[in-house]
Amino acid sequence: MSVDLKQFHQVFIEESFEGLDAMENALMELNPEAPDSETINTIFRSAHSIKGGAGTFGFKRLADFTHILETLLDQIRSNSRGLDTNLVNLFLQSVDCMREMLDLIQQDSEEYPESARELKQKFEEVLNGDSKVASKPAQNNEQQNEDKPVCNILSRYKTWSIQFHPHSDIIRSGNDPLRILRELSRLGKLNCTQVYFDAPGLAEFDPDTCYLAWDLELRTSADLSEIEEVFEWVIDDSSVEIKEIKSDSVAHTRVNFKPHQDIYLSGNDPYRIIEELLINFEVIAIDVITDQLPELKSFNSEHCYLSWSIDLAGSFSQDDVLKAFEWVVDEAEIGFEKIEADEAKEPNQSDAENETDSKPANSNKTQAASDKAPSSGRKSTSSDASSIRVGIDKIDNLINMVGELVITQSMLGQLSTDFEMSKIPKLMEGLSQLELNTRELQESVMRIRMLPISFAFSRFPRMVRDLGQRLGKKIHLEMRGENTELDKTVMEKIGDPLVHLVRNAVDHGIELPEQRRAAGKDEEGHIILNAYHQGGNVNIEIIDDGKGLDRNVLIAKAIDKGLLSEQDAFALSDEQAFDLIFHAGFSTAKEVSDVSGRGVGMDVVKKNIHALNGNIELHSKMGEGSKIKISLPLTLAILDGQLVSVCDQTYIFPIVSIIESMQYKREAVNDIAGGCSVFMLRDEYVPVIKLHDIFNISKEKNSESQELMVVVESEGEKVGLVVDELQAQQQVVIKSLEENYHRVEGVSGATILGDGTVALILDIPGIVRLAGIDKVNEQVRELTFAHKNQEKKSA
Amino acid sequence: MAKILAVDDSASMRQMVSFTLKGAGHDVYEASDGVEALKMANSQSGVDLVISDINMPNMDGISLIKELRALPDYKFTPILMLTTESGSDKKSEGKAAGATGWIVKPFNPDQLLATIGKVI
Numbered sequence: 001m002s003v004d005l006k007q008f009h010q011v012f013i014e015e016s017f018e019g020l021d022a023m024e025n026a027l028m029e030l031n032p033e034a035p036d037s038e039t040i041n042t043i044f045r046s047a048h049s050i051k052g053g054a055g056t057f058g059f060k061r062l063a064d065f066t067h068i069l070e071t072l073l074d075q076i077r078s079n080s081r082g083l084d085t086n087l088v089n090l091f092l093q094s095v096d097c098m099r100e101m102l103d104l105i106q107q108d109s110e111e112y113p114e115s116a117r118e119l120k121q122k123f124e125e126v127l128n129g130d131s132k133v134a135s136k137p138a139q140n141n142e143q144q145n146e147d148k149p150v151c152n153i154l155s156r157y158k159t160w161s162i163q164f165h166p167h168s169d170i171i172r173s174g175n176d177p178l179r180i181l182r183e184l185s186r187l188g189k190l191n192c193t194q195v196y197f198d199a200p201g202l203a204e205f206d207p208d209t210c211y212l213a214w215d216l217e218l219r220t221s222a223d224l225s226e227i228e229e230v231f232e233w234v235i236d237d238s239s240v241e242i243k244e245i246k247s248d249s250v251a252h253t254r255v256n257f258k259p260h261q262d263i264y265l266s267g268n269d270p271y272r273i274i275e276e277l278l279i280n281f282e283v284i285a286i287d288v289i290t291d292q293l294p295e296l297k298s299f300n301s302e303h304c305y306l307s308w309s310i311d312l313a314g315s316f317s318q319d320d321v322l323k324a325f326e327w328v329v330d331e332a333e334i335g336f337e338k339i340e341a342d343e344a345k346e347p348n349q350s351d352a353e354n355e356t357d358s359k360p361a362n363s364n365k366t367q368a369a370s371d372k373a374p375s376s377g378r379k380s381t382s383s384d385a386s387s388i389r390v391g392i393d394k395i396d397n398l399i400n401m402v403g404e405l406v407i408t409q410s411m412l413g414q415l416s417t418d419f420e421m422s423k424i425p426k427l428m429e430g431l432s433q434l435e436l437n438t439r440e441l442q443e444s445v446m447r448i449r450m451l452p453i454s455f456a457f458s459r460f461p462r463m464v465r466d467l468g469q470r471l472g473k474k475i476h477l478e479m480r481g482e483n484t485e486l487d488k489t490v491m492e493k494i495g496d497p498l499v500h501l502v503r504n505a506v507d508h509g510i511e512l513p514e515q516r517r518a519a520g521k522d523e524e525g526h527i528i529l530n531a532y533h534q535g536g537n538v539n540i541e542i543i544d545d546g547k548g549l550d551r552n553v554l555i556a557k558a559i560d561k562g563l564l565s566e567q568d569a570f571a572l573s574d575e576q577a578f579d580l581i582f583h584a585g586f587s588t589a590k591e592v593s594d595v596s597g598r599g600v601g602m603d604v605v606k607k608n609i610h611a612l613n614g615n616i617e618l619h620s621k622m623g624e625g626s627k628i629k630i631s632l633p634l635t636l637a638i639l640d641g642q643l644v645s646v647c648d649q650t651y652i653f654p655i656v657s658i659i660e661s662m663q664y665k666r667e668a669v670n671d672i673a674g675g676c677s678v679f680m681l682r683d684e685y686v687p688v689i690k691l692h693d694i695f696n697i698s699k700e701k702n703s704e705s706q707e708l709m710v711v712v713e714s715e716g717e718k719v720g721l722v723v724d725e726l727q728a729q730q731q732v733v734i735k736s737l738e739e740n741y742h743r744v745e746g747v748s749g750a751t752i753l754g755d756g757t758v759a760l761i762l763d764i765p766g767i768v769r770l771a772g773i774d775k776v777n778e779q780v781r782e783l784t785f786a787h788k789n790q791e792k793k794s795a
Numbered sequence: 796m797a798k799i800l801a802v803d804d805s806a807s808m809r810q811m812v813s814f815t816l817k818g819a820g821h822d823v824y825e826a827s828d829g830v831e832a833l834k835m836a837n838s839q840s841g842v843d844l845v846i847s848d849i850n851m852p853n854m855d856g857i858s859l860i861k862e863l864r865a866l867p868d869y870k871f872t873p874i875l876m877l878t879t880e881s882g883s884d885k886k887s888e889g890k891a892a893g894a895t896g897w898i899v900k901p902f903n904p905d906q907l908l909a910t911i912g913k914v915i
Binding site for chain 1: 804805806807808810811814848850851852864870871872873874877879887890893894895896897900901902903904912913914
């Protein structure tokens with residue numbers, strides 16, 4: 001039976017990742033001075049499981065790597081080795097390394113991470129520090145298996161004498177001597193030469209005790225180790241003696257076997273017949289007679305040209321021998337010859353070897369090839385489809401919901417069979433029930449994609465610990481609201497920005513212990529990760545009690561980088577000053593450390609969060625710390641949208657991007673250079689984009705007076721979009737355009753409205769790019785500034 | 796066809812064992828640790844074979860074997876443990892607890908079938 005192990009790979013990889021998480025957590029918890037044995041056990045179990053699985057599923061390198069880890073952990077577990085911080089760090093590194101290896105396995109890559117080699121060497125050094133018990137024995141074992149001697153056909157079959165005297169308690173261990181005998185008989189031909197039955201009188205007879213013993217004779221091609229394997233589980237307690245019975249070259253019988261030349265056509269194989277003789281008789285020599293072989297040109301591959309002479313020792317009847325030839329005896333020539341002891345001739349072994357060995361070798365090859373074919377064919381389908389673990393309660397809820405939907409549906413169905421006007425209230429009731437069911441179902445389905453944010457948070461304790469150690473800072477990390485749920489896709493995309501922000505907090509926020517002491521703070525810095533739901537959003541806060549942002553440093557830096565003029569700097573509010581760090585090319589670290597400031601700046605963080613329809617805010621107070629608040633939509637699949645109409649078209653604005661809406665007054669609009677208009681919105685100018693221009697919709701002129709303007713935020717700038725009408729606000733399900741059509745600038749997706757029409761969802765930054773407004777912003781800012789000065793003067 | 800109880804905390808190993816045995820026509824019950832296995836062993840009668848991992852949370856394989864052997868129904872039931880080559884002392888510990896035999900990890904489905912063929 002062949003089982004395709006590939007189908008278990010995904011499960012193995014997932015559970016290994018989980019195991020590694022558990023291992024990491026346990027390592028973090030571990031106090032090297034006084035290790036808790038249960039914690040050590042957890043770590044050991046993880047390594048052990050990964051090793052077992054890796055070996056079984058054929059990931060040899062991972063198995064080798066975890067083997068050495070396991071050996072070390074086993075020594076620690078049994079208290080034969082102490083533990084220190086250095087070793088814990090090494091283990092933590094190995095967790096990362098195994099993660100990397102698992103990633104590679106998932107990608108079907110044959111690569112071996114360099115770090116694994118280094119770590120393995122380090123572990124070996126630790127192991128060899130006091131003894132030479134490295135992974136040698138495992139390697140030796142394998143070699144033995146590979147170099148299994150190819151024995152020739154004669155020496156393969158031997159007769160063994162086996163004395164099996166089981167321990168009297170054998171049955172109590174669940175080992176049944178009968179099963180062992182049965183197993184032996186599978187190896188070859190088993191004869192029982194003697195049975196001992198040494199039972200006491202019936203009064204003392206204990207049915208749980210084994211009183212039997214056997215002397216056996218086994219004729220088999222199996223070697224000693226295979227026979228011993230049968231006794232593997234009992235050999236320590238029972239008395240088992242296995243000896244080879246050498247056959248003397250005494251008088252024997254020679255069987256001359258000349259098969260019919262068409263023997264192959266009957267489906268018989270002379271080789272199989274000889275094999276049978278080898279099993280049942282003591283064959284001492286086989287000679288292949290090849291003189292009938294024709295010239296190559298007249299050779300017919302379907303014919304058998306060979307004949308054999310087989311020497312059998314021992315006593316037997318000719319009929320027994322003929323049984324092996326039963327199916328071919330009528331066509332073949334078979335003769336028996338008695339050979340005296342001194343005539344025993346040296347068998348022409350080389351021919352016999354060539355003949356008999358070539359066949360099994362061939363058949364092995366074809367088998368190997370057929371084994372290989374399916375696995376290589378399946379490779380392409382190896383699943384990188386990520387899976388999701390869903391709590392049973394969610395599934396139950398869903399099933400419940402569907403049940404209710406079915407009830408409502410059947411209720412409505414029944415209503416329609418004999419409908420009268422008087423039943424309209426009932427219909428309305430049914431429809432509202434349906435609406436309720438649908439909404440609940442939608443919510444339940446969305447909840448399936450929801451994962452607790454601890455998935456994203458879990459890496460931080462380790463990261464903060466490692467960074468803190470490296471930078472010489474004492475940091476306490478507190479995580480709150482770890483059970484706050486978030487869409488899986490959002491979770492995956494928020495990971496990197498969060499890492500960046502936490503790194504920043506550790507690197508730039510928290511001060512060194514002595515600085516903190518000098519500032520009158522606790523030596524240990526605090527970082528809080530807080531997640532909570534608010535409205536339709538998830539908020540994540542990263543709070544540190546470090547030195548906070550220095551407004552003046554930020555402004556000086558911005559001026560230095562040419563992001564800001566000195567004049568503007570004067571007018572900036574604190575908030576605007578802090579916002580500077582989100583500008584591209586802004587890094588306040590004096591020197592680029594390897595912890596943060598590695599090119600990915602806060603601008604990228606902001607961009608990533610905006611790409612998720614999220615928002616990021618920063619509050620900071622000099623000397624007291626900073627707080628970064630990220631708000632994200634719960635899911636990417638559904639969007640809170642504002643429906644607007646432009647002529648007869650409907651578009652959808654993401655509500656998060658809308659700041660306000662107002663009447664579009666022609667008199668408040670100025671045209672400025674660059675073909676752009678700006679709108680005077682209270683005391684600032686806002687560039688105006690007419691949606692019908694962007695989408696090339698022809699428009700009747702007189703309608704302009706009723707136009708509305710929606711003020712939206714695009715990458716930190718306000719922009720006014722002119723539309724005809726505002727319609728309802730509703731949740732819309734986002735359908736990707738890229739998947740069904742192709743990417744369209746200015747449009748992030750589409751949705752289907754209640755009446756079945758398709759509406760496009762606007763991508764605000766894209767629209768702004770389309771209108772070419774982003775270049776005008778500088779001008780607009782100047783205008784606003786000038787306007788403010790004017791106001792001051794007039795005041 | 797035999798009724799087999801497969802105990803392992805690793806889901807992939809358990810699935811592999813279970814899939815292989817089911818493929819060979821056996822009736823397989825799965826448990827993820829010793830406690831669960833013991834509960835299952837108590838509620839099932841006529842189990843022909845128990846295959847158990849050693850290192851498991853809650854109740855490890857050795858304790859499971861001891862508990863099982865103490866049950867009248869499991870006095871003679873073959874119990875095989877899954878071990879790794881580094882666990883030679885585990886083998887004797889397991890035997891002392893009453894294990895019938897062992898299967899050394901890593902093993903492939905064919906080896907598994909061949910081994911359980913010894914006891915059922």
